[in-house]
Amino acid sequence: MIRDPICGMEVENEQFSYEFEGKKYLFCSDGCRDKFKGSAKEFSQKYVYDLIIIGAGPAGLTAAVYASVSKIDTFLITKDIGGQAVDSVKVKNYMGFDFITGKDLARKFKNQFLQQHYLRHIMDEVVKINWLDNNFEVLTKGKNKILTRSVVIATGMKRKKLAIQGEERLQRRGGCHIVQFRI
Ligand SMILES: Cc1cc2nc3c(=O)[nH]c(=O)nc-3n(C[C@H](O)[C@H](O)[C@H](O)COP(=O)(O)OP(=O)(O)OC[C@H]3O[C@@H](n4cnc5c(N)ncnc54)[C@H](O)[C@@H]3O)c2cc1C
Structure with a gap:
């Protein structure tokens, strides 16, 4: 459900729209759109x-696909696309x-999300969530x-990382590696 950002009324079509900083806002009327444009x-x-x-x-991408299908007004925030799946060799x-491979599966997730179920999103890290006036x-x-x-x-x-030499370099290489370390 899309709501008019000025009055909160449900908006069912794109008759009154306005694009600002890459996002398209929909309004119930010319009046609300004009008020928005002013500030x-x-x-x-x-x-x-x-x-x-x-x-x-x-998990997040599955939620995103279903939010998109259900036309829920949604925003996705993530540090990366694919999550742990990217680290899986098989x-x-x-x-x-x-x-x-995890990498191919993550690529398929990404394509499905971006090409068929696009949602507004940003690559960023969430650091805090506050409860504020009945919203998060x-x-x-x-x-x-x-x-x-x-x-x-x-x-x-x-x-948890082992914090041993070569760990970053060998990450995602798969198979078995012999790592020498002194105690
Ligand atoms: C090496 C390896 C091999 C695996 N092999 C298999 C297998 O063969 N079969 C199988 O079923 N499962 C396998 N798994 C497990 C599978 O990858 C996980 O169960 C699955 O990825 C969990 O999905 P998730 O969406 O819950 O979390 P994750 O995949 O952990 O995704 C979490 C997402 O949240 C983001 N995130 C985290 N914190 C923040 C924050 N503060 N702000 C914004 N974004 C944030 C991350 O960037 C990431 O995009 C494997 C895992 C690993 C590591």
């Missing part, structure tokens, strides 16, 4: 999404594939402040 910067910062999804691993027994205020490392009525947190997990 677009201020109003766009007060815009409240219905949903913010944090993370674009398999993904076995994933429905539809006998075998696929999501703050990012890149100093973005975005308001939403609901949040899906799909931030997965990050494995």
Whole structure:
């Protein structure tokens, strides 16, 4: 459901629209559109999404696809696209594939998201979520402040690193490596 950012009324068509900083805003009437145009910067910062999804691993991207299909006014914030799947050399027994590399699977996720179920998104890291006047205020490392009525947190997990020599270089190389280290 798309809401008029000025009056909050549900908007069903694109008759009154205005583009500002790459986002298209829809209005119920010429009057609300004119009011928005007068102080677009201020109003766009007060815009409240219905949903913010944090993370674009398999879980976040699945949520994004279904939010798009359901026409929920959604914004996606993520540090990367693909999540842990990118680190998997062999993904076995994933429905539809006998075998696929994590990198190829992540590429398919990305294409499906961008080409068939596009949602507004930003590559950034969420650092804080505040509860503010009945909405969530999501703050990012890149100093973005975005308001939403609901949040899906799909931030997965990050494995602990061993902190040994060659770890970064050998990451994602697959197979078995002999690493020499002194105790
Ligand atoms: C080496 C390896 C091999 C694997 N092999 C298989 C396999 O063969 N089969 C299988 O089913 N599973 C496998 N898995 C597990 C599978 O990859 C995970 O279960 C799956 O990726 C979890 O998905 P997720 O979306 O919950 O989280 P993740 O994939 O962890 O995604 C989390 C997302 O959130 C983002 N994020 C995190 N914090 C923030 C923040 N503060 N702000 C913004 N964004 C944030 C990350 O950048 C990422 O995009 C493997 C995992 C690894 C590491």
